[in-house]
Amino acid sequence: MNAIKRAVKDIIIVGGGTSGWMTAATLSQQFKNSTVNITLIESSAMGTIGVGEATIPTLRRFYTKLGFSDIEVLKATNATCKLGIKFKGWSGDESSFIHPFGLFGQEVNSVAFHHYFTKLRQSGDTSPFADYSLGVKLAQNNKFVPPKITPKNQLEIFDWALHFDAGLFAQLMRDYSISNGVKLVDCKVEQANLNKITGDIESLQLENGLTLSADLFIDCSGFSALLIEKTLKTGYEDWSQYLVCDTAVAIQSELIGDPVPYTISHAQKAGWQWQIPLQNRMGNGIVFSHEFVSKDEAIDSMLKNIAGKLLNEPRSFSFTPGRRKKSWNKNCIAVGLASGFLEPLESTSIALVETAIEKISSFLAEAEFSQEDADKFNYAMAQEYERVRDFIILHYKLNGRTDSPMWQHCRDLAIPQTLTDKIAAFKSKGDIIRYPWEIFGKDSWLAIFDGLDFKADAYDKSIDKFSIELLSNELKKMRNGIKTNAENTQTHSDFLKQYCGFKE
Numbered sequence: 001m002n003a004i005k006r007a008v009k010d011i012i013i014v015g016g017g018t019s020g021w022m023t024a025a026t027l028s029q030q031f032k033n034s035t036v037n038i039t040l041i042e043s044s045a046m047g048t049i050g051v052g053e054a055t056i057p058t059l060r061r062f063y064t065k066l067g068f069s070d071i072e073v074l075k076a077t078n079a080t081c082k083l084g085i086k087f088k089g090w091s092g093d094e095s096s097f098i099h100p101f102g103l104f105g106q107e108v109n110s111v112a113f114h115h116y117f118t119k120l121r122q123s124g125d126t127s128p129f130a131d132y133s134l135g136v137k138l139a140q141n142n143k144f145v146p147p148k149i150t151p152k153n154q155l156e157i158f159d160w161a162l163h164f165d166a167g168l169f170a171q172l173m174r175d176y177s178i179s180n181g182v183k184l185v186d187c188k189v190e191q192a193n194l195n196k197i198t199g200d201i202e203s204l205q206l207e208n209g210l211t212l213s214a215d216l217f218i219d220c221s222g223f224s225a226l227l228i229e230k231t232l233k234t235g236y237e238d239w240s241q242y243l244v245c246d247t248a249v250a251i252q253s254e255l256i257g258d259p260v261p262y263t264i265s266h267a268q269k270a271g272w273q274w275q276i277p278l279q280n281r282m283g284n285g286i287v288f289s290h291e292f293v294s295k296d297e298a299i300d301s302m303l304k305n306i307a308g309k310l311l312n313e314p315r316s317f318s319f320t321p322g323r324r325k326k327s328w329n330k331n332c333i334a335v336g337l338a339s340g341f342l343e344p345l346e347s348t349s350i351a352l353v354e355t356a357i358e359k360i361s362s363f364l365a366e367a368e369f370s371q372e373d374a375d376k377f378n379y380a381m382a383q384e385y386e387r388v389r390d391f392i393i394l395h396y397k398l399n400g401r402t403d404s405p406m407w408q409h410c411r412d413l414a415i416p417q418t419l420t421d422k423i424a425a426f427k428s429k430g431d432i433i434r435y436p437w438e439i440f441g442k443d444s445w446l447a448i449f450d451g452l453d454f455k456a457d458a459y460d461k462s463i464d465k466f467s468i469e470l471l472s473n474e475l476k477k478m479r480n481g482i483k484t485n486a487e488n489t490q491t492h493s494d495f496l497k498q499y500c501g502f503k504e
């Protein structure tokens with residue numbers, strides 16, 4: 001019964017933000033020479049959320065599939081390159097570390113590098129874990145070069161993403177979709193009409209009096225979740241028992257100096273501040289818990305850290321961390337903010353949009369879908385959201401700040417069992433548990449553990465056959481190789497000047 005296939009001839013996407021146009025772009029490529037019609041309804045009067053500027057490397061694979069090159073997208077969106085995130089102050093005001101998109105060290109005899117590092121550290125070596133990552137070294141020195149296509153060894157492996165103007169990126173996706181035949185309707189959706197027997201969405205009534213029907217509706221209407229929640233009442237899994245931040249304020253400022261090739265996440269009294277450099281300006285914002293700091297105080301503390309002239313008024317957002325109980329309900333699939341939200345600490349929202357689109361595209365390969373597809377989709381999306389949630393909670397759980405009750409509260413909070421197990425396995429054995437559907441791999445977890453000064457007590461004993469002296473020499477060679485490699489790389493600004501027409 002579950003596997004009964006329903007043909008899809010007409011798809012309506014509601015919402016013209018980043019998620020709506022990214023969905024339209026992929027589906028328009030897929031159905032370009034077919035009989036499937038795609039319509040996107042957006043309301044220019046209502047506008048989009050207008051934030052979401054830091055990404056992770058999966059974004060590059062997303063637009064590459066559509067045929068865009070990195071340089072095209074960098075130029076079109078005033079983007080800069082992102083090698084990772086610099087976390088300032090998460091273990092106390094003077095602390096700082098970088099979570100890179102890349103590896104740490106070289107695995108030997110199938111034993112992960114961090115076991116060698118732990119053994120050497122336990123013998124008294126004080127070399128920082130960060131010195132074994134080319135991604136970190138490039139970022140620390142404001143250098144940038146795209147990674148080699150065929151690296152010589154793991155020491156050369158890193159990845160990168162973009163800091164971009166989300167509005168310009170949506171525009172790029174929009175032009176692409178329209179050139180592929182997507183029909184755009186600029187009008188507010190007033191309400192959805194349901195089939196009285198099946199409960200499916202049959203049609204949408206627009207403010208201009210039109211009624212549009214489709215077989216499949218994709219809800220990209222942002223926080224309003226017009227179809228998935230207001231219409232279908234799908235329900236929301238609230239995760240505020242784990243993540244206390246519930247408010248964000250964003251503001252743009254002039255760029256002062258060269259743009260750095262990393263996002264900054266700077267811990268504050270009751271939250272954290274982001275700084276995202278674009279070629280033409282800086283994106284700033286603060287995420288905080290209104291239970292622990294007033295909005296005025298949070299904004300004041302953010303403004304103190306902004307060097308450039310402010311370019312607009314602060315914009316506030318309230319949110320509930322969590323996810324829709326089902327992202328696919330009946331003939332409606334929610335993508336983007338309509339499907340859930342986790343604070344942008346690891347720049348994951350757009351990545352979750354990409355993974356949703358990838359799955360939708362594969363389920364619709366034959367222009368049909370079944371309840372079984374919806375169930376599989378819901379399972380996978382739930383897993384992905386939960387794994388990202390755990391990774392974000394990790395930052396709060398291991399924080400070392402003492403300047404306000406919020407930070408102690410976050411250390412004391414109960415955490416999901418999946419995360420408890422992961423932390424315990426690392427502490428006791430140096431193991432990193434891998435769950436299915438995780439966006440962040442082993443080295444990302446290692447970066448946060450090390451950055452927040454959380455050390456493994458043990459290492460893989462099979463490496464005891466190597467003497468400390470041998471390990472010390474080999475690891476020194478790794479550090480030196482990475483250092484030289486980073487020193488010989490051009491600056492991030494020079495890269496942008498050379499390939500993207502960046503002017504200081």
Ligand SMILES: Cc1cc2nc3c(=O)[nH]c(=O)nc-3n(C[C@H](O)[C@H](O)[C@H](O)COP(=O)(O)OP(=O)(O)OC[C@H]3O[C@@H](n4cnc5c(N)ncnc54)[C@H](O)[C@@H]3O)c2cc1C
Nearest residue numbers: 015016017018019049052054189221222336337344349350
């Ligand atoms: C403070 C903050 C910071 C963020 N930072 C990052 C980040 O650094 N990295 C990252 O990956 N993500 C980030 N995000 C998330 C990111 O902004 C979103 O995931 C992304 O922009 C996608 O949004 P969306 O398209 O789902 O929704 P929106 O941009 O809100 O678009 C919704 C669309 O639906 C339309 N619409 C709504 N109702 C109707 C209606 N009735 N009729 C017709 N049209 C309608 C709107 O007009 C709009 O076009 C951040 C979010 C916030 C709140």
